Amino acid sequence: MAPPQTGSARVRIAVPSVAERVAEELRYQLAEGMLLPGARLTEATIAEDLGVSRNTVREAFAELASERLVVRQPNRGVFVATLEAGDIHDLYTVRRAIEVSSIRGGGSAERVAAVRAAVDEGKRAAAADDNDALGSANQHFHGAIVALAESKRLDTIMRHVLAEMRLYFHKATSDAHFYSAWLEENEAICAALEAGELERAGELLLGYLNRSEEQQLTVHGE
């Protein structure tokens, strides 16, 4: 007999609710650039397009709004989030906090290996000249860094931050030599991490984030 309630690991075989699937679909369209910042999302239209009720769309909107992917304007509707002044700095402030903190704490061998895997993934993508894959690999790299901390909450925060950045920067950074610079930095950061030089890894990562922020600030209107 199984112990009455093993407590935590209650694996729910739950089919994602309709509202969640709607949110997922919209998230996808947002990441893919099919819905550009500022675009209006009319409840009735989306409800009809996806074949669901307006109320369900509403619930999906609530979820996306909590992730800052869309903004609700009372009595006016929801719009794809737009980059306000200070948002770039804000996003990088969050990243500096959680990424640097995570890497300074080190992590299990498995988690470190995952970081290494992301670095390699980036190298392969570069070799294959696949810019999309390069961008994904970079996100995986930074996701893996946060994952070092083994914190559910930090993971979801990072997921949201990355989703927001995809929304804003999806095509803007298809500049080739952007990425080549990343690759070397990621390699160095990963090497320091593997060598247990956590302090130095943190400094390298911090430097990368600061430089990356400046790049984004110059690319987008200050």
Place this chain on the structure above:
Amino acid sequence: MAPPQTGSARVRIAVPSVAERVAEELRYQLAEGMLLPGARLTEATIAEDLGVSRNTVREAFAELASERLVVRQPNRGVFVATLEAGDIHDLYTVRRAIEVSSIRGGGSAERVAAVRAAVDEGKRAAAADDNDALGSANQHFHGAIVALAESKRLDTIMRHVLAEMRLYFHKATSDAHFYSAWLEENEAICAALEAGELERAGELLLGYLNRSEEQQLTVHGE
């Protein structure tokens, strides 16, 4: 005519929507311990109690779920979040990341003054022997530290973390000499901050958070 769209500072005089007010009311009850972890929140009951529609309650639930104050179990209902194994460590991991990062970045004179104000608030509460006020002051102190970074996103993350901790620890820590230790530490941290010794302030804060986590771990089951 007003300038076509002054852009950001569009001050909405919006009356909070009904759904938001419901969420607010529930948040209040959660913080105040009227709704204990594990309690079931039946849609119909709450809808009737608050005199709103079931759909509206649903929207409020979605918001609270995104803040981890309640948990949705598909087809079963929403329950007040309970402390799972590792949650305490998780919460403190987030706090270490954002609080230490914020204090290491320093802040404007106004923001530093706000930290000082929170320290004083704590001292007054201690003098008045008001334990509730002491708890609030401590939360203000740590909120003020995060506010140093002037980041909307970090502020809301911190707000959510503190709300979650209030939910779990609302009465547990009414131990008098807990607080007196805090007061001295807060004072020392604030002094270091004011002196511009950011690195040291960060270390002190980190030490405090580590010790606080251990206390909570021993008080609550492991």
Place this chain on the structure above:
DNA sequence: GATCGAAGAATCGTTGAACAATTCGACAAT
């Protein structure tokens, strides 16, 4: 011709009712 305002259309916020699907509790059968 530009400004203002008012009528009308579109959309949102919220409600209430409905119904299938799922879970829960109890009770009977093996």
Place this chain on the structure above:
DNA sequence: ATTGTCGAATTGTTCAACGATTCTTCGATC
């Protein structure tokens, strides 16, 4: 003690409606 079944309760979702708010259009006015 396990299994199965039935009924009650609750959730997930849809639909239709209506007041409130915003947007648009279109004249009327200066």
